[in-house]
Amino acid sequence: MTYFSMEDQRLIFDGLPLDQIADRFGTPTYVYSAKALKEAFRAYDQAFAPVDHLICYAMKANSNLSILKLFAEQGAGFDIVSGGELRRALAVGAAPDKIVFSGVAKSVEEIKLALEVGVRCFNVESEAELERLDEIAGQLGKLAPISLRVNPDVDPKTHPYISTGLKDNKFGIAYADARRVYRKASGLQNLRIAGVDCHIGSQLTEIAPFEDALARLLNLHAELKEDGIQLHHLDLGGGVGIRYSDEEPPAVSAYAEAIMTQLRGMDLQLVLEPGRSLVGNAGLLLTRVEYIKPGEAKNFAIVDAGMNDLIRPALYEAWHDIVPVCSQPDTPARVYDVVGPVCESSDFLGKDRTLAIHQGDCLAVLSAGAYGQTMSSNYNTRPRAAEVLIEAGAARLIRSRESYEQLLENEKALLS
Ligand SMILES: Cc1ncc(COP(=O)(O)O)c(C=O)c1O
Numbered sequence: 228m229t230y231f232s233m234e235d236q237r238l239i240f241d242g243l244p245l246d247q248i249a250d251r252f253g254t255p256t257y258v259y260s261a262k263a264l265k266e267a268f269r270a271y272d273q274a275f276a277p278v279d280h281l282i283c284y285a286m287k288a289n290s291n292l293s294i295l296k297l298f299a300e301q302g303a304g305f306d307i308v309s310g311g312e313l314r315r316a317l318a319v320g321a322a323p324d325k326i327v328f329s330g331v332a333k334s335v336e337e338i339k340l341a342l343e344v345g346v347r348c349f350n351v352e353s354e355a356e357l358e359r360l361d362e363i364a365g366q367l368g369k370l371a372p373i374s375l376r377v378n379p380d381v382d383p384k385t386h387p388y389i390s391t392g393l394k395d396n397k398f399g400i401a402y403a404d405a406r407r408v409y410r411k412a413s414g415l416q417n418l419r420i421a422g423v424d425c426h427i428g429s430q431l432t433e434i435a436p437f438e439d440a441l442a443r444l445l446n447l448h449a450e451l452k453e454d455g456i457q458l459h460h461l462d463l464g465g466g467v468g469i470r471y472s473d474e475e476p477p478a479v480s481a482y483a484e485a486i487m488t489q490l491r492g493m494d495l496q497l498v499l500e501p502g503r504s505l506v507g508n509a510g511l512l513l514t515r516v517e518y519i520k521p522g523e524a525k526n527f528a529i530v531d532a533g534m535n536d537l538i539r540p541a542l543y544e545a546w547h548d549i550v551p552v553c554s555q556p557d558t559p560a561r562v563y564d565v566v567g568p569v570c571e572s573s574d575f576l577g578k579d580r581t582l583a584i585h586q587g588d589c590l591a592v593l594s595a596g597a598y599g600q601t602m603s604s605n606y607n608t609r610p611r612a613a614e615v616l617i618e619a620g621a622a623r624l625i626r627s628r629e630s631y632e633q634l635l636e637n638e639k640a641l642l643s
């Protein structure tokens with residue numbers, strides 16, 4: 228499903244011309260389509276309809292409250308990794324019993340809050356965390372629902388920075404230790420074993436690594452049964468990858484078919500934590516060309532969005548398509564590096580892009596709905612971008628551009 232079209236040389240996104248949105252809200256601005264978000268969620272929900280399942284949207288991909296609310300209304304649960312994300316889920320009225328709590332460094336305060344509100348499950352990432360959780364639950368008179376995040380040592384064949392299920396990654400409990408740690412957990416008074424969990428990495432473009440990880444978890448499930456430990460759910464972590472350029476990630480339906488085939492006959496609820504595939508291609512970043520700068524070796528299109536707004540190209544050399552929102556047939560195309568205002572040579576949004584553009588033109592950086600705004604920063608004292616949602620044929624602001632006052636107020640108040 229594509230949400231783009233061209234009308235009178237203008238790029239239309241979910242029914243609205245992007246130049247109009249840029250004029251109205253300014254740049255840089257993230258723009259999302261509610262229709263695309265809902266359809267992405269529905270693809271998972273329908274594909275897994277034959278089995279008992281819960282889709283916990285991994286809000287690290289995009290935690291704008293309006294987007295969380297939209298997913299909650301579709302029936303989603305949430306995968307959170309911090310007390311901050313828990314507060315976001317609660318702020319949109321998410322049901323705590325649909326929240327799973329991942330993360331390697333859960334603090335005492337975060338655990339207390341999660342126990343008090345009653346999250347569905349803690350995805351425990353170490354023995355030390357298991358002990359901390361048992362102790363705090365005991366103090367609060369609660370029974371903490373847990374699953375162990377098992378590191379299945381499976382190669383997800385993705386960028387090394389976003390691979391999480393290999394032996395040398397910090398995440399999860401080693402597969403070889405998992406059975407022993409489950410036995411230990413079953414002896415701890417204030418814990419209730421709810422399930423098993425893994426997450427092997429992000430932007431996976433093949434199904435096989437998911438199948439390998441699932442096979443290992445099912446093997447563990449059988450071993451635990453022998454030990455008298457019954458699991459109620461199996462959480463397979465993040466979702467499939469998305470298409471940024473020429474990748475061919477599996478369709479959600481094909482992924483679901485493969486997973487459900489393996490799960491057949493197992494009495495386990497399936498939990499999934501997709502992030503990128505629910506929001507990535509439902510969003511883009513609008514930016515305007517401040518200057519065209521021809522160079523000796525390169526031409527630069529210097530735009531008003533930088534690595535502080537979208538860090539993926541700088542961090543992972545990630546490729547995002549960049550297209551003018553108004554095409555200009557009479558303008559000669561040139562090859563540009565599209566670079567931002569930040570004082571770093573790694574501040575680029577795209578390299579060697581053939582574009583027919585002038586100073587003042589507006590560009591759309593595509594597939595920017597996931598890990599865009601959530602990974603943004605105030606580096607160079609740059610305010611975070613605005614965010615806009617297109618819904619029912621209209622665009623509305625869902626986060627205002629940060630003001631310089633907001634950026635200064637905290638420290639100004641502390642000036643001696
Ligand atoms: C624990 C966990 N769950 C879910 C996700 C979401 O993954 P994705 O955005 O690839 O669906 C991540 C991010 O990689 C994660 O770390």
Ligand SMILES: N[C@@H](CCCC[NH3+])C(=O)O
Pocket residue numbers: 287389391429430539597598
């Ligand atoms: N931030 C990464 C994804 C990693 C998600 C966290 N485990 C990206 O932008 O591709």
